[in-house]
Amino acid sequence: MDKSRERRPAVLVVEDNPSVILLLQHVLKDTYDVETAERVEEALAKATARLFDAFVLDINLCEERDGMDLLRALREQPAYRHVPAVACTAYARSGDRARFLAAGFEAYVAKPFTKAGLIEALKRAFGATRTAPGVDEAACDRPALPRAAEHEAQGGLIIRRFA
Numbered sequence: 001m002d003k004s005r006e007r008r009p010a011v012l013v014v015e016d017n018p019s020v021i022l023l024l025q026h027v028l029k030d031t032y033d034v035e036t037a038e039r040v041e042e043a044l045a046k047a048t049a050r051l052f053d054a055f056v057l058d059i060n061l062c063e064e065r066d067g068m069d070l071l072r073a074l075r076e077q078p079a080y081r082h083v084p085a086v087a088c089t090a091y092a093r094s095g096d097r098a099r100f101l102a103a104g105f106e107a108y109v110a111k112p113f114t115k116a117g118l119i120e121a122l123k124r125a126f127g128a129t130r131t132a133p134g135v136d137e138a139a140c141d142r143p144a145l146p147r148a149a150e151h152e153a154q155g156g157l158i159i160r161r162f163a
Contacts, residue, residue, distance in 0.1 A: 008033045009053035011122070014043045014070060015088070016061045020111070024056065024088070027115045032122070040065045040073070047074060052083060054122060059089040059100070068103045075104060084125035088113065 011032040013024045021036050028034045035050070037043035040061060055074065057067035067087060074080040084107070087100040092110040100108050106125035109118050 009126070010035065010050065011054045011056060012037065012043060012046060012052040013056045014038070014040075014061070014067065015056075015058040016063075017058075020058070024118075027118055028056075028122075031119060039063060040070045043070055044073060047077070047080065051079060054083060054125060055085040056088050056118075056122070057085060057105075059087055059091055068100070071104050084122075084128060086118075086121050086125050088118070 009032050011028060011034050013021065013028070013034055013036045015021045015024060015036065016038050018038075021038070025034050025036065032054075035046060035052070037046050038061075040063060055071070057070055059067040061067060061070075067089070071085050074083070074085075085105045086107045086109060087103075087105040088109045088111065089096075089100070090111045091100075097108050106128040107121040109121045
């Protein structure tokens with residue numbers, strides 16, 4: 001099959017820094033159909049207008065609501081209850097990883113990140129859902145996806161920058 005005609009998974013990237021948005025678009029463009037938003041309300045509007053296969057969310061969005069609030073709002077929508085989400089954030093202190101996984105993220109990437117690290121985190125996040133993009137989970141004979149604590153216990157990928 002012609003690669004240019006294959007459907008690439010749609011990823012909504014939510015990031016408030018225009019330079020990081022450009023970097024994320026560049027890193028993901030060959031593998032994913034990338035759409036971006038800078039604010040929570042813009043992201044929610046885009047998620048209502050179009051179905052996404054994954055989310056890459058900054059945590060500190062420099063507004064009243066953050067990336068964890070956004071993920072909670074997305075998870076309230078039936079179409080997004082099991083869509084994988086990657087936290088892409090500068091928060092990299094002890095305990096942050098567990099906090100983001102407990103909040104419902106399937107993977108975590110600390111800034112600054114590498115292209116390989118981000119792509120791998122998305123692949124692992126897709127794997128954590130057990131359901132490929134476009135597959136109706138209700139039609140599957142397996143149980144629902146493992147949530148954050150279970151995912152962490154299964155060795156969920158957490159990418160960190162090492163000096």
